[in-house]
Amino acid sequence: MFRPTRILAALAAVVWLAGLTACGQAQSTTSAPETTTEAEGADAACAAYAQYGDLAGTKVTVYATFIDQEGSEYESSWAQFAECTGAEIAYEGSRDFEAQLPVRVEAGAAPDIAILPQPGLLRTVAATGKVKPAPAAVAANVDKYWSASWKAYGTVDGTFYAAPLGASAKSFVWYSPAMFADAGYTIPTTWDELTALTEKIAADGKAKPWCVGIESGTATGWPATDWVEDAVLRFAGGDNYDKWISHEIPFNDPSILESLTQMGKLIHDEKYVNAGIGDVQSIAAEPWTDAGYPIVDGQCYLHRAASFYQTNWTTLDESLVVGEDGDVWAFPLPGLTADSKPVIGGGDFVAAFSDRPEVQAFQAFLASPEWANAKATATPQGWVTANSGLDATLLKSPMDQLAFSVLADPGVEFRFDGSDLMPSEVGAGSFWKEMTAYFAQDKSAADVLAAIESSWPK
């Protein structure tokens, strides 16, 4: 029976539940400024924030991809800013950021600040005309603490919009120091040594050398594009790399084909892959998040992945130690010679959809060394920046320190992740798909490159 009393009861339940959540909100907002108890220490700490002025009663909304643990690390990195200036920073993280942001911008519900995970997205949202150019204070910080190339990544059609925030160095090879010591292997310093090591591991026959995985849901294939970019930067060189990304040379230029062929010699060969997982085809189906795990079980010797892969080890098993004398560690993917240091990296960028003073103040703060230091202090592992003002001793994990030393080294030939800079039809489309076909369907290197070339928007 559907009696009115039941409806009333249900409505009462709704009201009660709404009340509960309202209480929950009240508690969470009042608990925030609890840290002000050490009043005098706080005054001293706040001196550095005096330049941003008194922003009491204002609110800045921030939208980004960082969730969970990572999200709360970001929130604590600007807690001091909020406390000293009085501005409220309302943070929202979502895994569906890249799909949701354009919808919100279009509907007029854009956040004050969005942290974009790649420059390609900046170009898309800048095209809507709703992104505000970076204020002078931000530009000054970026000029001072970042290299000119990083500023260029945040620039669209000559207007500087977005300051870089975090960064990642991708050209690393993970290995187990203990397994290397047992077998008497040494860290290769040139590509030839890497090839020789690969052959030696295969000949010793305990396990195959490489484990690779490129499955990543709808983005399947992207880890393979990083591999290709690393190869192109080495075998075609930095100049050709730049021309390749801007399509001044065709995607299937002979130098690119040579690079892909060289890459294939290592990881498209049954003798060398796919350690602990299967055959060459299994590369396409193995989740990239799990692909390095056979190293822990002694079934794989080498796994190429970015510095941020360190968090994946601790997800697998919290007791794993990432470090030179620990369970897993990484060495930079070598260049052709011992003194060349080519590195592929990525980064995220701060775009603002509002030019209110508090938003601009917060933007300037995010581009400052103070923020970078606060973020380093708040992060146990898995974050670096290319902000040269960062005090490297504050980074807690040895891997982050290694990554920062690579990013800060002027001798490093740094290039931004090419697929992030190409048009999305290629960089987030055919490049991914064709690389998947390269492994899954054994498509030839020449056919793969030709297919991507034909998909480049005219």
Next chain:
Amino acid sequence: MASKSPTARWISRPPGLTRAERRLVEAKNRLTSPWASALALVIAALWTVPTFGLLVTSFRGNRRDITSSPWWEALAPANWGGFSLANYETALGPQNKLGDYFTNSFVVTLPSVLIPITLALLAAYAFAWTEFRGRNILFIAVFSLQVVPLQVTMIPLLTQYVNWGLNGTYWVLWLSHAMFGLPLAIFLLHNFMREIPRELVEAARVDGAGHVQVFLRVIMPLMTPAIASFAIFQFLWVWNDLLVALAFAGNTPEVAPLTARLSDMVGSRGSAWHLLSAGAFISMVVPVAVFLALQRFFVRGLLAGSVKG
């Protein structure tokens, strides 16, 4: 019986059955054959195995075990020591606070079910039992709204919510889910209401009942199965919704439902899926409970409007 032809079977039944009734009897015979039962069992097993695997996985505490061996190996008695509640503890623990999002989901879902049912009952009554000009055209218009994919409404609707200052509150979810649910609700309840014998309504009229009394005293008590079945549909849809919640309300702890939290639990780089298995079962508890509680209405309600009785 086996030697007789199907024709002989229904001829041997007592005379006086209508053609429709004979067809029903035949359908029943066909559906109760052992082959059909075997097929149903196979389908049920195929359907359940992945869910069961997920359940087993959710109790396997160690991420390394989950990665290195399939779930059925954990079922061997020798491996039982590996089972633990660790994933559930992490999922419900202070870091993930699934409990808070559970509350959010209830606050989102209950009004999102009650509002469309209330409105649809009134609309269905008007379409079924009152005469007015353009009734059929209006009904077809409402009915055909079902084919509008909700994705195309997102930007215009969100723009409107922003103008009204509603975005980021529960209101957008209640309103949106009510809007998206109404066409089906009106259609379903209207068809069911039409099946109520005209004599009942007319008898009430003769006794002096107005529209309000007919609606409350005659129609409503007879509508329970239809209301329950639509309530299940709508409840499951809203409870499991992620798209509408993320697009309109956003992913803040104040309003985000369980599904939004669940999809984030896998971690920024999607590597913590062992937690997902536990989270999935936690979020499944409520829909399963609702379904079991209302299922006796469900089969009756599913047939709402499909058979003339």
